[in-house]
Each structure stands twice: as structure tokens, then as C-alpha cells.
Amino acid sequence: MEEVDVEPSPMLIPSAGFHQRHLGFEWGPGDLLVYETNYKLQGPRSAGSPLVHVVRKDEDICSPILRKLFNESHLIFVGLQKIKEDVPSKNKKSQFVSISKNYRSVIRACMEELQQNAVSAQDGSLASQYGDQVSILLAIELIWNLCEVLFIDAAPAGSLLLHLLDWVRLHKSDVDARAREVLQSESPAQHQSYWDVVISLVLQGRMDEARQVLSKQASLRAESSSVFKRMDVLLQTMPIFNPTGTQTLTEFDVKWRHWHEECDRCLQDNTFASNRHLETIVKILVGDEDTILEQKELLSTWYHFLVTRLLFTHPTIKPPDLHYYAQSSMNMFLGPRAPPEPLDIILLSAFEFDLHQVIKDCSIALNNWWFVAHLTDLLDHCKLLQSHNLHFGSNLREFLVLEYASGLFTHHSLWQLAVDYFDHCPEFGRVYLELQIERIPLDTERKAIKVLRICEDRQMSEQVRSICKIMAKRALRNNRLGSALSWSIRAKDAAFATLISERFLQDYCNKGSFTDLDLLDNLGPAMLLSDRLTFLGKYREFHRLYGENRFSEAAKLLLSLMTAKIAPRGLWMTLLTDALPLLEQKEVIFSVDQTYELMSCLEELNTGTKDSNTTDQDEDIESTKTELLRLALARNLAMAIVKEGTIET
Amino acid sequence: MDPTAKYISQKISRTRWRPVPAGLLQQPEVFAAGSWDNESNRVSIWSLGDNDSDTDGEFDEEPRLLCDSEHDGDVMDLQALSLAHVWERAHRYSCDNAPCTAVVCRSPELVSVGEDGRVILYKADQTEVVRVIENADSSTIHAVTFLRTTEVLTVNSIGQLKMWDFRQQSDSPAQILSLTGDRVPLHCVDKHPNQQHIVATGGQDGMLCIWDVRQGNTPFSLIEAHSAEMWEVHFHPSNPNHLFTCSEDGSLLHWETTSGSDMSTLLQRGWNSRVVSHSGVPLAGEDDSVVSSWLAGDSSKNRLEATHMLPSQTLSVNSLDVLEQCLVCGTDGEAVYVHRQLPV
Numbered sequence: 001m002e003e004v005d006v007e008p009s010p011m012l013i014p015s016a017g018f019h020q021r022h023l024g025f026e027w028g029p030g031d032l033l034v035y036e037t038n039y040k041l042q043g044p045r046s047a048g049s050p051l052v053h054v055v056r057k058d059e060d061i062c063s064p065i066l067r068k069l070f071n072e073s074h075l076i077f078v079g080l081q082k083i084k085e086d087v088p089s090k091n092k093k094s095q096f097v098s099i100s101k102n103y104r105s106v107i108r109a110c111m112e113e114l115q116q117n118a119v120s121a122q123d124g125s126l127a128s129q130y131g132d133q134v135s136i137l138l139a140i141e142l143i144w145n146l147c148e149v150l151f152i153d154a155a156p157a158g159s160l161l162l163h164l165l166d167w168v169r170l171h172k173s174d175v176d177a178r179a180r181e182v183l184q185s186e187s188p189a190q191h192q193s194y195w196d197v198v199i200s201l202v203l204q205g206r207m208d209e210a211r212q213v214l215s216k217q218a219s220l221r222a223e224s225s226s227v228f229k230r231m232d233v234l235l236q237t238m239p240i241f242n243p244t245g246t247q248t249l250t251e252f253d254v255k256w257r258h259w260h261e262e263c264d265r266c267l268q269d270n271t272f273a274s275n276r277h278l279e280t281i282v283k284i285l286v287g288d289e290d291t292i293l294e295q296k297e298l299l300s301t302w303y304h305f306l307v308t309r310l311l312f313t314h315p316t317i318k319p320p321d322l323h324y325y326a327q328s329s330m331n332m333f334l335g336p337r338a339p340p341e342p343l344d345i346i347l348l349s350a351f352e353f354d355l356h357q358v359i360k361d362c363s364i365a366l367n368n369w370w371f372v373a374h375l376t377d378l379l380d381h382c383k384l385l386q387s388h389n390l391h392f393g394s395n396l397r398e399f400l401v402l403e404y405a406s407g408l409f410t411h412h413s414l415w416q417l418a419v420d421y422f423d424h425c426p427e428f429g430r431v432y433l434e435l436q437i438e439r440i441p442l443d444t445e446r447k448a449i450k451v452l453r454i455c456e457d458r459q460m461s462e463q464v465r466s467i468c469k470i471m472a473k474r475a476l477r478n479n480r481l482g483s484a485l486s487w488s489i490r491a492k493d494a495a496f497a498t499l500i501s502e503r504f505l506q507d508y509c510n511k512g513s514f515t516d517l518d519l520l521d522n523l524g525p526a527m528l529l530s531d532r533l534t535f536l537g538k539y540r541e542f543h544r545l546y547g548e549n550r551f552s553e554a555a556k557l558l559l560s561l562m563t564a565k566i567a568p569r570g571l572w573m574t575l576l577t578d579a580l581p582l583l584e585q586k587e588v589i590f591s592v593d594q595t596y597e598l599m600s601c602l603e604e605l606n607t608g609t610k611d612s613n614t615t616d617q618d619e620d621i622e623s624t625k626t627e628l629l630r631l632a633l634a635r636n637l638a639m640a641i642v643k644e645g646t647i648e649t
Numbered sequence: 650m651d652p653t654a655k656y657i658s659q660k661i662s663r664t665r666w667r668p669v670p671a672g673l674l675q676q677p678e679v680f681a682a683g684s685w686d687n688e689s690n691r692v693s694i695w696s697l698g699d700n701d702s703d704t705d706g707e708f709d710e711e712p713r714l715l716c717d718s719e720h721d722g723d724v725m726d727l728q729a730l731s732l733a734h735v736w737e738r739a740h741r742y743s744c745d746n747a748p749c750t751a752v753v754c755r756s757p758e759l760v761s762v763g764e765d766g767r768v769i770l771y772k773a774d775q776t777e778v779v780r781v782i783e784n785a786d787s788s789t790i791h792a793v794t795f796l797r798t799t800e801v802l803t804v805n806s807i808g809q810l811k812m813w814d815f816r817q818q819s820d821s822p823a824q825i826l827s828l829t830g831d832r833v834p835l836h837c838v839d840k841h842p843n844q845q846h847i848v849a850t851g852g853q854d855g856m857l858c859i860w861d862v863r864q865g866n867t868p869f870s871l872i873e874a875h876s877a878e879m880w881e882v883h884f885h886p887s888n889p890n891h892l893f894t895c896s897e898d899g900s901l902l903h904w905e906t907t908s909g910s911d912m913s914t915l916l917q918r919g920w921n922s923r924v925v926s927h928s929g930v931p932l933a934g935e936d937d938s939v940v941s942s943w944l945a946g947d948s949s950k951n952r953l954e955a956t957h958m959l960p961s962q963t964l965s966v967n968s969l970d971v972l973e974q975c976l977v978c979g980t981d982g983e984a985v986y987v988h989r990q991l992p993v
Contacts, residue, residue: 064658064659065658067658068656071983071984072656079961412686412688416981444748445764449897450897457877480787482787482807483766486789486807486832515787518822518825522832524831524832
């Protein structure tokens with residue numbers, strides 16, 4: 001057995017396991033059933049709790065707002081699978097990046113809605129639940145964004161830092177709010193957060209905005225305006241790499257070093273000694289790590305520290321070198337005593353370009369497979385995952401997507417989404433779907449029709465047959481013979497159609513007339529599904545022909561039913577009895593040959609082994625009927641012979 | 650223009666516009682949506698909001714929820730009424746409740762049909778049902794529509810259309826129509842708004858059939874509309890040259906007959922290549938000017954064009970409703986799509 005990565009946390013089940021009773025459990029598709037057994041270690045026997053507990057790991061699936069996440073991401077997922085293989089890779093990369101952004105915008109939309117609900121919720125526990133979900137989604141979006149920058153977009157040196165700056169800016173949005181607050185106040189320069197805002201903007205590399213805020217100060221103090229002008233020039237001249245421009249990375253590097261020396265010179269000259277804030281800023285510009293570290297409160301996270309540090313020391317950082325700085329930044333920021341959180345470890349693994357570790361840690365930390373399944377699928381499309389065969393044969397992407405889809409299938413409503421996910425798992429998807437789809441509860445016909453359509457589209461004939469049989473059996477139990485028949489026609493289930501026909505015939509024998517004539521009269525080609533059904537249809541047709549007084553046709557039909565052996569043996573007596581009125585007509589309907597055939601049928605019936613269970617009364621009735629028939633047949637024969645022997649003059 | 654989508658966290662089984670008063674040329678703004686397959690289903694009313702404030706003519710407000718209420722079981726059908734009442738156990742089997750599959754109302758009368766094969770007539774203000782046609786059908790009745798004030802038309806799962814006249818005392822249908830050949834279940838039916846003898850049905854195989862109920866036993870034309878069950882078919886109430894269908898295969902089609910100027914030709918030739926024609930005898934003595942373009946089929950003069958209304962393939966579109974220039978539809982992907990500038 002594998003080693004456990006993380007110690008599992010115990011979960012308390014209320015009202016179970018008291019009085020030292022043992023608990024038994026059983027795995028379900030997405031949850032666990034727990035119950036109290038009768039086994040007790042010690043003490044007298046007493047009645048235990050009769051409850052069965054359903055333990056579910058994933059509560060997110062029941063949240064109505066997160067349902068939107070599942071649905072919208074399902075659309076994006078299906079769209080992603082449809083991207084053609086033969087498109088050149090450069091175009092594909094931009095497509096993948098836009099798909100990644102789509103996913104992220106969906107996450108953000110959900111987050112905003114959850115945030116609104118958290119604020120407006122009246123129930124305290126509900127508000128905190130929403131708050132938890134918001135923070136989880138925030139973390140997810142952070143990780144996803146970083147993966148997009150590092151893996152999907154795979155920016156080279158130069159633009160890598162620009163993307164990382166964007167990433168940090170997106171996730172530290174309070175700077176904008178504070179800057180707005182300061183600028184809109186009456187005297188911005190006197191605002192208490194003024195310098196915090198300026199420094200935060202510098203830390204994020206937003207030089208233009210920092211200059212704009214600084215200019216408010218410069219207008220006040222005329223005497224030190226030269227110092228401010230100097231700072232303004234420094235900030236303005238900071239070179240920023242333009243990936244679409246003609247400047248190469250080395251040219252940029254030269255320019256940047258030039259500027260760096262300029263800043264250093266300012267620092268050595270003590271140009272900004274008069275104003276300690278400006279002194280701090282110039283130290284940051286020079287890339288002094290201790291000064292940057294002092295701004296811990298403004299930075300608030302170690303990855304912000306990392307990016308700022310790189311901005312002012314190594315703007316031309318190459319992706320493989322990233323992880324040295326990441327590790328050291330984290331250590332410097334967090335200090336020796338604070339252990340890193342799971343999120344920090346995941347981000348560090350991302351900086352180290354260890355994709356599998358990222359996925360693994362995310363799987364453990366989150367209680368829902370949504371994030372890892374979709375991210376892994378996208379990375380797999382970018383061909384970034386090496387084929388990593390797991391013990392049970394499928395690759396990582398398929399495993400995660402299958403787990404996610406199986407979780408969806410346990411939901412009473414979201415199972416329809418899961419079908420598409422199974423479709424795109426080439427190795428095991430079909431098997432999973434076959435097993436799961438039969439277990440969906442079918443309350444209405446409409447739901448059954450939808451499930452059947454899913455099965456038929458995928459040629460799952462076993463499942464089609466089984467579902468149709470369930471629906472037909474239910475219809476039969478409710479005496480809806482027409483429905484039952486239409487279900488068995490859909491499944492092409494001859495055996496069931498025979499069963500239904502037997503039921504009809506039974507009804508006929510009991511009541512003397514057919515029920516559901518609208519069905520029987522309009523069977524159409526469905527009649528051919530089973531022999532019994534064909535007989536039923538033809539028998540009904542016989543009755544109709546008789547009702548319309550088309551006797552000769554009716555007679556021919558009746559005879560063919562017996563001679564062609566379509567009619568079941570047990571009903572031959574009934575058929576012959578039906579022939580009786582035809583034989584008794586004034587006109588001769590049955591010809592000589594036909595009468596001979598009828599006679600032979602009757603004899604065949606009588607020479608069959610007698611059922612020993614028949615009572616004397618039954619035997620009497622039988623023999624009376626036979627006598628009547630024999631008499632009628634004989635009379636008819638006589639008349640027919642005479643008629644056929646007569647020459648018409 | 651693309652329709653706006655709104656995800657409402659429940660699979661939608663029916664959407665219906667709240668009817669606008671006939672005289673005012675208003676666009677409908679409020680619609681109702683019913684959910685299905687949830688542990689607790691809801692009927693919710695949504696409003697599209699004020700569109701006067703938009704200066705650039707873009708209607709891109711999302712629908713806002715006005716109110717919703719719980720519903721026992723899946724919401725199978727919605728119709729607008731001014732009174733509210735519950736008729737318990739109207740549809741039932743001998744030991745269980747049976748799903749009621751469709752409801753149609755023409756105030757103050759209501760007709761409902763269900764999986765138990767009953768047709769039940771109610772009056773909106775009476776607690777007792779007015780009339781029950783027991784065993785109207787041996788199979789499930791999927792949809793119903795009013796033909797005239799006292800006549801309804803039902804479609805069932807063995808492919809038959811049955812006309813019922815409530816003035817007659819007997820419990821048997823006045824007329825039965827069906828396709829020869831395979832008995833494909835029919836799921837939806839709609840009557841032409843001006844001409845009561847023209848009826849459109851949609852079935853399990855996605856075929857759209859146009860019938861003339863006065864004549865013959867077979868449909869007038871068969872059109873291969875969709876690749877899966879067609880859930881709803883609607884004639885546009887004010888401009889009946891337009892027809893809308895939605896289906897399990899995730900598409901919503903807008904059909905338009907573009908008839909030529911010469912409407913007096915009554916020749917029943919084939920339509921364009923998309924369509925399989927199954928024409929009956931020519932209608933004799935028909936008033937030329939009243940002939941609907943749905944029945945007259947000269948391929949050079951009358952063509953049928955279909956356009957997809959939804960931007961991409963979604964899960965099944967379960968329901969749609971059109972009123973004036975607005976279309977609303979609901980899907981199994983838990984999204985409601987609203988299109989406010991239909992080209993009708």
C-alpha cells in the first residue's frame with residue numbers, strides 16, 4: 001500500500017458510535033454509508049441507533065452558485081476538446097491562452113457573486129461559508145493564473161517578468177482602492193496613506209501612476225521640488241521591456257543596467273537624504289532587498305516580494321532561474337518560524353516548474369476535483385504533461401477527469417454534464433458511463449427519453465434494452481399497455497412484446513372484447529416485432545373484418561392464422577369457436593378445402609394429450625364444443641361440395 | 650445579434666412569456682421558468698428590466714429574478730392564468746400518482762394530459778374537475794393544444810394525433826390521424842394562429858410534420874428538422890410565416906417560409922432539398938388568398954429556410970417561447986437564453 005502524503009483528518013459523525021459500538025461502512029460512488037453495527041466490545045447489549053449516515057466529502061456540488069461554475073466550465077471544456085489537432089502550434093497557443101482566460105473569468109464571476117451573497121447574508125454561519133468558498137476560489141484563480149503565465153503562455157525571459165507583474169497586480173487589488181481614496185481626498189499629500197500608496201505603486205512597477213501621485217506632493221513644497229523632480233526623472237526613465245518592439249533582450253539589459261547605475265549614484269550622493277520616504281523609494285529602485293523586505297505589510301505575500309525583487313534586480317530573468325529566487329524569497333519573507341501554508345507550497349512548486357507536484361498538492365488540498373481536472377486537461381492539450389502511467393492504466397488527465405465526472409454523476413441534476421466528460425476519456429470513459437447511466441432514477445418519461453437518447457447516441461444497446469424494460473414493466477404494472485408496447489418497440493424487445501400481447505389476449509379471454517383498440521388497430525409495421533404481437537394484430541383485424549361483414553376475407557384470415565401456426569395452441573379452440581358463426585351462415589363462406597383444413601385443425605387439437613387437471617365440467621364443455629363444431633363443419637362441407645359441384649348455367 | 654445567456658443553477662424544463670395585452674405594441678418583459686430534476690424544483694419569474702435607458706439600442710441586461718416558489722416534482726408545463734389553484738391527484742395510476750405531461754389553457758378553461766392517458770378539463774374558478782376522459786389513450790399523451798373553443802388535439806407516444814370534442818358525450822376521439830410507417834412518438838404540437846386546420850407536430854426522431862386536420866390521414870409535409878427529439882414547436886403568434894423548434898440535440902431553429910408573390914398556385918410539389926415531401930390530394934375549392942404558405946409547396950416559389958438561433962451547441966434545449974420580437978428558451982445546461990430582436 002502506498003504511503004499517505006498527508007495525515008487524514010478525523011471527521012466526527014454526530015449520533016453514531018456511542019456506547020462503544022463499532023461502525024460499519026460501505027463505499028458509494030461519491031459518498032460513504034456509515035451505520036452502527038451490533039458488535040460491541042464490552043458492556044450490556046442495548047439498542048443502537050437505527051440511522052444510516054451518508055458522509056459526503058464534496059459539499060460544493062450542492063451550492064447553487066458553484067453550479068454555474070460547473071455548467072459554464074463544461075461548455076468551455078467541450079469547446080476545448082473540439083480544437084483540431086492540425087492547427088499550427090503558434091495559433092493553438094493563443095487559443096489555449098484564451099481558453100484559460102475564459103476559465104478564469106468564469107471563476108471570477110462566481111467569486112463576485114459569492115462575495116455579494118456573503119455580504120448580504122443574514123445568517124452568520126452562511127456568511128462564513130460563503131466567505132470560505134470565496135477564499136478557496138481566490139486561491140484557485142491565483143494558482144491557475146500562475147500556471148497560465150508559466151506553462152501555457154510560457155513567456156520567455158523579458159516578457160516573463162511583465163506577465164508576473166500583471167499576475168501580482170491582479171491579485172493585489174486594494175492598491176487601486178487606496179490610491180483612489182488618496183487622490184480623491186481634499187489634500188492628497190497630507191493623507192496618512194499617501195506614502196504607502198506611492199511605495200505600493202512603485203513596488204508593483206506602476207511608475208506612471210506613482211509619478212502622478214507624487215506630483216501632488218511636488219506642487220506643495222516648492223523648495224524641495226528639485227528633489228521631487230529628480231525622483232520623477234528616475235521613475236520616468238525606468239526602462240520597461242517591450243516584447244513586440246524591435247529592442248532585443250540584450251539591448252534592454254544594457255539600458256537597464258545604465259538606469260540602475262544612475263539610481264545607485266543618486267543613492268550614494270545622498271540626493272534624497274532630505275526626505276526619508278524618497279530615500280526608501282530610491283533604495284527600492286536600486287533593489288536593496290532589506291528595504292524591500294521592510295515593506296512587508298504593503299507586500300503582504302512572499303510572491304509579491306519575489307516579483308518586486310526580480311523587477312529591481314533581475315528584470316531579464318529566465319524561466320529556469322526562477323525557482324532559486326522563489327525559494328529564497330519565501331524563506332526571507334516568511335522567516336524561520338512560520339511554516340509555509342499549502343498554498344505557498346503549491347506556488348513554489350509552480351515556480352519550480354514541477355507540474356505534477358502542483359497537481360498533486362491541489363488534489364489533496366481541495367475537496368472537489370473540478371480545478372485539477374480542468375487544469376490538467378488544459379495542460380494536457382498543451383502537451384505539457386509527460387505520459388505518466390498510473391497503476392491502473394490510464395494517464396493522469398483521464399484519471400482526474402473520470403474522478404470529477406464520477407462525482408458529478410452522484411448529483412441528482414448535474415449528471416448530464418458528466419456524460420460529456422466521460423465521452424472525452426478514451427480509455428475508461430465508456431465503461432464508467434455504462435455502469436453509471438443505468439443507475440439514474442427515472443421518475444418521468446421525459447427523463448427516461450433523455451437518458452435513452454444518450455445511450456442510443458453511443459450505441460449502448462445493453463443499457464437501452466434494460467432501461468426500456470424498466471419503463472415497460474412499470475407501464476405494464478400501471479395497466480398502460482400502449483406505453484409498454486411503445487417502450488418495447490423502442491428497445492426492439494421481442495420477448496417483452498410477446499408478454500404484452502399475452503396480456504392483451506388474457507384480457508380478451510376474460511372480458512370477451514379487446515381493450516385499447518386505438519393501439520391494436522394502428523400497430524403498423526411494429527406488428528412484426530414478435531409472433532404473438534403479429535397474431536394479436538391479425539386477430540383484431542379478423543374481428544374488424546367480421547364487424548364490417550366482409551366474411552370471406554375474415555374466413556381466409558382466420559384459417560391462415562391457424563394453418564400458418566401463428567396462433568398459439570391454447571387459443572385454437574377460441575379461434576374455432578369464432579369460426580362457428582361463419583360456418584352457420586346461410587351462404588357458404590368456407591370452401592371445401594378450407595373446411596377440410598378446419599377439420600384437420602380440430603382433430604389435431606383433440607388428439608393432443610388431455611390435461612389431467614380439467615374437471616368433469618370443463619371436459620363436458622369441451623366435448624360439447626367439439627360436437628357442435630364437428631356438426632357445423634360437416635354441414636358446411638356438405639353445402640360447399642354441393643355449391644362447388646354445381647355448374648352455373 | 651446573439652442572444653444573452655443567464656445561468657440560473659437549475660435545469661429548465663419550461664419557459665413562457667407573460668402575455669402582454671393585445672392592444673399595446675409592447676415587447677414582453679417578464680417570463681416564467683420552471684425547473685426539473687432538482688431535489689426541490691422551483692417556478693421562477695424573471696424580468697428583463699427597463700430598456701429605455703440604453704442609448705445605443707443594445708439590450709444587454711441580464712434577466713433579474715423577481716420571485717420564485719417551490720414546486721413538487723418536475724415542472725412539466727407552464728401557462729399564464731389569472732387565478733391560482735391546485736388540483737391534487739388529477740392524474741394518477743391505480744396505486745401511484747402519474748406525471749401530468751402538458752397543460753393548455755384558454756381562459757377560463759384548462760385542459761391537462763398525462764402519462765396515465767387521461768384528458769382532464771377544468772375551469773379556473775371551480776375546484777372540481779369539469780370532465781375527465783378516462784382511458785383516452787393507452788399510451789402517454791405528450792402534448793395538447795386547443796383547436797377550437799371546445800376541441801382539443803393531443804399527441805401521444807405511438808405517433809397519433811387525436812381530436813377530442815368536449816361537446817360530445819362519448820369518450821372516444823372525434824378523429825385520429827397518424828403517420829403510416831413507423832410509429833414514432835410525437836412530443837409537441839402547435840396550431841397555426843390564424844388557420845385552425847393547420848397543425849405542426851414534432852417527434853422523437855426530430856421530424857417536423859405539418860398536418861391539415863380536415864383532410865386525410867397523413868401529414869402534408871415532413872421535414873427533417875433535428876437529429877434528436879424535438880421538444881417544442883411554436884408558430885409565431887402574430888407572424889405565422891415563422892416557426893420555431895427546439896430539440897434534444899441542443900439546437901433551436903427558426904423556420905421561415907419565403908413565399909413568392911404568386912400565392913394562387915396550389916401545386917403540391919416538393920420543397921427544397923432539405924425537406925421530404927409527403928403530399929396529399931390538392932385542396933379543391935380553397936379560397937386562393939387564404940392559402941397558407943405552409944400548405945402550398947411549389948419549390949421555386951415557396952422555400953423553407955432554417956437558421957440556428959443559439960451561438961453554439963449546448964445541451965438539450967427543452968423549451969422555447971416567442972412573443973412579438975422576443976424569444977426565450979431554456980436548456981439542460983441550466984442557462985436561459987433571451988433574444989430580443991428576432992427578425993420576424
